[in-house]
Amino acid sequence: MLSVDERAAIPAWVEPRISRIGKTDLVIGTPSFNNASTIGYVAAVAATGARKHFPSFEVVLVNADGGSTDGTQDVFCGSEAPPGIERVAFSYRGIPGKGSALKAIFEIAAKLDARACVVLDSDLRSVKPEWVQKLAGPIFAGFDFVSPCYIRHKHDGTITNNICYPLTRALYGAKIRQPIGGDFGVSRHLVHTYLGKDVWATDVARFGVDIFMTTTAIAESGRIAQAALGRKVHDAKDPAGELGPMFSQVVSTLFDMMIRYEYVWNTPELNRTAEIPGPETVGYYGGDGNGDVSVGGSGDVDGNGDRGNEPDPVPIDVPRLIASFRNGVREHREVLSLALGKRAPVIETIASGTSDAGLGLSCEEWALVVYDFAAAYRRNVGRRRLLIEALVPLYNGKVASFVSKAKEMSSRQAEELVEEQCRAFEESKPYLRDLWK
């Protein structure tokens, strides 16, 4: 019997459709799970963008759905599309999760021998036809991976801001601002690389897929661009309430990737950073589709030259974050001392602080906590799940501190706090190297 990860994620009935289509230039895929209210818009914009920017290319739109009960697939298939654009929608097979949906999209891109594959989240409200050009254009021009850049509200993307971006930047020297942004462009070559990895029975099948894609692109290709997409407006979640499972899946994948790619980040003599984009900024792509990439420290990340507008607020329940921090530190005392050793009492003291003002973890503390947990995760194979569970309340403590520091700041000003977090991870990298010995 085949194990789950060896099974195709596309159902058998889709195969003849794909064979009839034969070959294509561009696949645009959307993973979905109960996104009937937004997917029609995403599909229509994707089709318009493809026709406008790549009028002579064959294009196939794919919806890999997780068994929605709200008619998502019907809405996708009924969305407006210019003639000549094929649409394929189905329920993928395998572990339920976003990663399995993307695997199905990659399988179709590989079967159709697509030169480029773009993925767009199906809960997007701000997607524009230009996104297709900005995500696919660099791939047609020779890049392997296009990562998105957006203007986001300071409370949106807390996993990105507090761990994915700082850790990816400190480890691999690549300033990829939205490593789990969800909207990506991928080359044919990289699609095959992804499908060839033995990861599809892990958290990569769930929300680990984005950080897996970005890290693999950094470690195994390096031909990476960033696309300035403007605002990301989507069904954002309150970090205090809904991000626990996502955090666990993303962070366990981050740590798995650290173990897998130790030879990239921890072998200075290979001088890998010379081959990857960075240590400075990866090129921003916002041009006319001819593959022009301009590199700049700040980058016009809203794509319009309009950087002053504040994105719609994302609510955040700070008292709940603080309660989770305090209670979690008590509940997970044993695991914390396993991960943090001598530093566990420091965290306990911070968590038991009486006043809510200023409560939480500083950038320096948080960087050391993440490095301690990464090393503990590597050592304690049998207790990985417990370790990640125990890290969640500390992350909530970090987010609480971020939110209180950013209180009087605009979203743009809060970028400086993200920078500060990144520098803390970079400066503590020798601590990580020591732990890893």
Ligand SMILES: Nc1nc2c(ncn2[C@@H]2O[C@H](COP(=O)(O)OP(=O)(O)OP(=O)(O)O)[C@@H](O)[C@H]2O)c(=O)[nH]1
């Ligand atoms: N097929 C499938 N798609 C999923 C599943 N879970 C999430 N998705 C899709 O993955 C995309 C991203 O999921 P979101 O829940 O929006 O997560 P996010 O935008 O990365 O994170 P937030 O910042 O928390 O909103 C959306 O298009 C979802 O429909 C799933 O179980 N199956």
Ligand SMILES: [Mg+2]
């Ligand atoms: Mg979303």
